[in-house]
């Protein structure tokens with residue numbers, strides 16, 4: 604693999620509790636280059652906390668330590684709030700589950716897609732508009748002018764998620780973190796959005812950290828898979844090898860992968876070791 608974009612070595616995240624600190628991520632190490640890396644595992648395994656740490660978006664009560672935690676060689680553990688804001692606008696972007704909660708219903712789509720350019724570049728209004736229209740077209744929206752003028756309420760779920768992707772990519776981030784980016788969408792749309800994310804990742808030369816509980820999707824759209832359980836990594840493998848995983852836990856997750864019948868449900872939590 605070429606020089607990684609994101610390098611995490613022995614990441615530990617904990618929260619205070621009446622009985623002392625509770626570790627929710629306990630020594631995770633990973634690298635993401637210009638590729639699609641999936642982080643999978645049952646609910647509560649620490650996937651989102653790992654992704655949020657890489658965006659500087661952990662809850663304020665969380666404590667974080669790591670032997671190495673760098674983006675393009677830059678130490679993320681030492682960034683100030685202002686430096687995080689700059690990095691989030693220009694280097695790393697986050698796509699969350701449901702565009703309904705990410706888009707502001709009171710503002711037109713165009714303004715929201717352009718916002719990062721307004722904050723982080725000196726482009727003129729005309730240039731920003733041009734770039735926003737290009738991005739809306741790149742994410743597969745057929746009538747970018749109309750979408751640009753629309754309010755979020757006028758968009759379907761799939762269109763809303765495409766708009767969010769346009770907003771997150773407009774400033775050419777090198778790393779995209781997508782936390783369950785399609786779980787609010789129906790199955791057909793999920794495939795469309797993941798195929799879009801995968802092709803944009805390759806076209807734009809980005810890295811994508813895809814957080815998911817859907818092993819079927821991961822198998823189809825990721826290059827590599829990291830399996831988490833109870834705050835630790837249990838296995839790392841090429842997605843093509845998922846059906847032949849060596850860890851019993853990965854094998855159990857693979858056997859429980861969503862089928863047409865169980866699609867949309869959470870992965871079961873497996874008891875014991």
Ligand SMILES: Nc1ncnc2c1ncn2[C@@H]1O[C@H](COP(=O)(O)OP(=O)(O)OP(=O)(O)O)[C@@H](O)[C@H]1O
Nearest residue numbers: 618627644645646647648649650651652653662816
């Ligand atoms: N603000 C918080 N304070 C204390 N514990 C928290 C807080 N936020 C999350 N946790 C705990 O951290 C653990 C990891 O949560 P995380 O959201 O990373 O899991 P996940 O693998 O992404 O699960 P899911 O698929 O359900 O989102 C969970 O046990 C959760 O209860």
